[in-house]
Structure formats: structure tokens, C-alpha cells
Amino acid sequence: MCEQKIDGIIEKYRGEPGSLIHALVEIQHENHWLPREVLHKIADALTVPFAQVMQIASFYKTFSLTPKGRHEVHVCTGMTCHLRGAAKLRAKVEELTGLKDGETDAESRFTYETGACLGSCSIGPELIVDGKHYGRMTPEKIEDVLKQYE
């Protein structure tokens, strides 16, 4: 985690309670999760009660209150991907990683998540690793994709 960068983001919004979500989004993007001490800093700097920071941080799905793995593995479960066999992709990812939706492995290699919909329906079903799309996926191809991420 890059403390300086996080502090920089918080400073940008000092004294602006209305910018709470902006600050959280930027830190989430930068750091991939929101440590409790950072949330305390945000509460102080933006003059927002800590309880309210927690309310927002725990409500929105984008925010993570626990550390994530080095790589984020996402299986799209949108309607088209679903109709085109996303369930089989999920089963295979779960088999290969031993993870359930939302979990991170003990070595912090992968965090596995599902969700809808990223709008690349035409190339569904798809697997997305660290933002890179792997379209028209089949369960057989997943192992080779995941091997590229250590």
C-alpha cells in the first residue's frame, strides 16, 4: 500500500463531507481495499462521523473492507453470460482455486468474485482477470488463463 498516495487523495478532499464517495472510490482503485485506519483518517479529514464512513464503505459493493489477492478473478453472471453458460465457468474457477464467491486464498494470489454486467455481452461468457477480458470462454481454457497470473 502506498501511504503517500492515499494521504494525497484524502488531502484533496479535506473539509468536503460531500466528497466521501469520491475519496473512497479513488482509494479503493489505488489500494484495492479500505483499511480501517484509512477510514478513520478519511472521517477526520472530511469531517464525517466514522459511523457514516463505515455505512458507505460497507454498503457499496465496490468497496472492500478486507485485503484482496494479487489478482482479481471475475466471472460475469449477467443475463447473456448466464444464458451462454457462465455457471460452468464459475464451477471450474471454484474447482481450480478452491474459492467461493468473494473469497481470497491463503497465499493472497486470487480474489474470486462474480457480478453483472460489464456490457461485453457479445463475447460472453467471459472471465475477467485484473480488468483484462477473456471473451468466449470455455471451462477447458480457464486453467491456462489462470496460470499466467502468479
Add this chain to the structure above:
Amino acid sequence: MPKLQSAAELEKFRAEILASRDPAKPCIAVCAGAACDGMDSAAVAAAFVAEGGKLGDKIEVRTTGCHGYCEKGPNVVVTPGDICYFEVQPGDVPEIMAATLKGEVVERLVYQDPNTGAKAVHMHEVPFYKHQTRLLIGDNPKIDPMRIDDYLAVGGYAALVKALSEMSPVQVLDEVKKANLRGRGGGGFPAGSKWETTRNAPEKTKYVIVNGHEGESAAFMDRAMLTGNPHKVLEGLIIGAYAIGAQKGFMYTRHDMPLLTKHVRNALAQAKEYGLLGKNILGSGFDFECELHFDVGIFVSGESSALMRSIEGNPPEPRPKYIRTSVSGIWDKPSNLNNVETWANVPQIITRGADWFTSIGSEKSKGTKLISLSGNVVNSGVVEVPMGTPLRTLVFDIGGGVRDGKTLKAIHFGGAMGGSIPADLIDAPLDFDGMSKLGAPIGAGGLLLMDEDTDMVEVARYLMDFLVNESCGKCAPCREGMPQMLHILTNLTKGEGKPGDLERLEDLAEVTGLASLCALGKTSADPLKSMFRYFKPDYESRIAGGSAGK
């Protein structure tokens, strides 16, 4: 770039842009829409740029937003002539460049009909495109979304010039009302009436909002529009703000699409630099600013009152509808919200007039509609057709029918709160009111084909599961009712249905619909209702037989 101080300066600047461009110079447009991007169109674009560098300045290479034919990406369009190449790989690039220089066509990369083998070279000959009326999305291949000059070159901001220099705010409002522009986000509510309510609200501070949340599953046309041509949406918003008397706007969109956020951020900065946002726009005395806000990952934040809470920095909980957001919205100020496609329609209504606009479409639904075509369809992609177009045209002429030679079982509209209709209603026209009556409201415009193998009970279970996860939890009927429906539906899919289950589902659907505040709860059982209407035997068989057979 110095600020443009007046309408005349903008037109002069536009003339300079056009004079500096040679329409005969070949241009290669590489699609970077969501699907093409997913098929690594970036590598294709990079190859074109590298190859173009070797040739000097003979061919222009442009990275653009979504062209539409997502199924066959990465898409490349060569102008002049709109020659379409599909499924282009970096290795194909030298051949395309060489052919383009000679004015020739690479035959092996053009469209070929899967049944007849007939080839189609130009965009207007390709079946996917030739049945469309691409008023909104058609400019996408001509525009690099990062360059405002490209938008100006296709006539961009001419509507804003006209509105600010030739029309009063009331005249602009009247034109939009006369055009009978209906909200494209799902409700089909007349945009002009909504604008008028906000305009007439007593508070002086007013806001306008672009809803670019697009959380509906399998709907991807708004992001194609906003990512591919952000200035068109922004122009509509500025014109709307002028008509309404709003001083500030918000673009509310997804945070998880890197290109989308990049393009919108850049468009706002460029518009400010050119003086199209800020104080005294084009010397008219009209001031307007626009801020970018992000959805952070829950479906209900696309609901208008929830979205406004989110902009304020609060959790996105909807509130009762008897207070209209157009009267009391963000920070209790009058706030007019329309979705991306609605705003994108505004410039052409101003430029070409309400009479022209109302000449397109059906009796009560005017203009065109963007549709995301996906599911078990041969040609998925972003489609634009006049309102009133028969679904058959969308499904077969444009969509190419059902994948893998299967037969069509159902057409589903409107995502998780939409509805499914059986294949024999395929001649119904695409129309707000007509489709609502059939039980499959257009919603934002996500159209899914479901083939003969589709298990309708499983579809309902899947949709309910989605909504259960996306409910904000404020209203008990939504928070508690949906999990109960999900529980029963899950049992049905497992073949463990009990007598009385269908009646209980109907009961739960009614109560959840009546007693929830926002559309998420109210319409959560709409897919189920449409299925009871058209596919009830599929459900009854799960009870009677007790087995999971179809």
C-alpha cells in the same frame, strides 16, 4: 485552444477544421467498444498505427467507440466507402493497409452470409446494418471520442449554437415537448413535461443529471453511446440545462469501465477549454458547469431518487415518489434526470426540428431506439431502429435469428425487471406502450433471445437472485419478499415444488409490488408475471411431476 467567445467563432473554427481535412484521404476506424476491446482491438489499433507510421501520412488511423456489430469484433471500417472488415487480427493489418492505399478491398475479411455465402463490402449492404436507422450511434465510427474536433467536424454543437443564439429557453422546451421525446431509461415518460416541471419549480438553484448508470443486465447501448460519443450527450445536457434554467449538471456513470470514465472526463475538460461549459457560454450569458460522479456498484443506484442520494454522498436509498425529484431532488433542489440516450436525442431535435423527429417512429413512440441485442442470438450488438419496428426485423433481419440453428422460445426485454414473451408474438412492434401491454416493457432496451433449451423457471430464479442481491434493503416487502420468492423458485428448479407454491408466488409478487417504494421492488416480479401469463405450463409441470424435467 483559446475559448470560443461566440456562435460565430465556433462556426469559424468548425470551418477551419473541415478545411484542414481531406475527405478523400483514407481513414481506418478501429472499434474500441466494450466487446471489441475485450477481443483486444487495442492490439489491432496499435498495429495500424505502427504500419501507418511506415507509410508516412497517407492513411489516417482512428480509434473509435462502438460501431455496433459486437459479435464480429474487432471491427474495422475504412472510409471513404464505409468498407467493413470483421474479426480483424493484428496480422491482417499490413494487407488492409496495402489494399486501402490501392483503393482495393480485402475480400477475405468482409461480411459473408453464413447461409448463401454472398459477400457484403460496404456498411449499408451488411444485413446487420442495412435494416437500421443509425441517427444516434451512426457517428461513432467517424469520431475519436477523445477529440472534440471530430465531433465538431460532424456538425457537433451546432444545436447548442442554434439554441443559444436563435431560441429562448421556452422555445427550446416547446420544441422538445412538441417532439414528444419520451424517456429512454425505461419509463417512457415525456422528457418535455419533466423538464417543464423542473423549470417551473420555484427554487432558483436547479440541477440536470445524465443517468449513465446502466445497471440493467445485458444492456450495453448507453455505454456504447456515452463512451463512443460523449460530446453528443453533453451537448444535449447543456441544451436541456438552458431550457430548464439549471446552473449545474451531473454525469452519473459507471466506475468500472476504464474507457468510459476516461472519455467522459476528457470530454468535460475539452468542453470547458473550448468555452462550451463554464461562464457565459458562447457569449450568450448562460452559465453551466458539469461534474462527473460514479456509481459504486449497486443496481438500485440507477433509480432516480437513489442516484441523487448517491451524488450527495449518501447510501442510495430510494424515497417515496409523491415528492418528485423534478421538484425536490439533489439537496432538495429541483433536479431533472434523463438517461444517456434521451439526452443524446436532444441535439438533433433542435437542429432538425420536432416535425422531422415526429416523422420517425410509431404513433405514440417517436424517434429511434437503441437496443442491446444479445442472448442466444446470431448477431449480438448495439442496434438502432425506428420505434415501431417489428421485433421480427430485430430478431431475424438484423439479429440473424437464433444461434446454433435452434428455434426461438422467448424474447426477453428490460433485464431483471422486464418480461418475457413467447416466440409467436414476434410481429409485435417495438413501442413503449404496446410492449408494456404485452408484459415485456422495453425498459432501457436490453433485448435477449432465449432458445428452445431455455428453462423459464430457471430464468425467473436467476433474475430474482440478481434482484435479491441488489436491493438496498430499505423496504421490508422488497428485502423480505424477494428472498421468499427466490426460495420457492429455487425449489421449483430443483423439482421440489409443492402444491400451493404458484399461488404463494402470485401473492408475494402482489404484495412486494404494492408495498415497495421504488421500481426495483415494485417490478421485481414482472418477469414472473409475464411467465405466468405465457409459460405457466413450464411452472405447473414442476409441481405436478415433482421432477426437474422441462
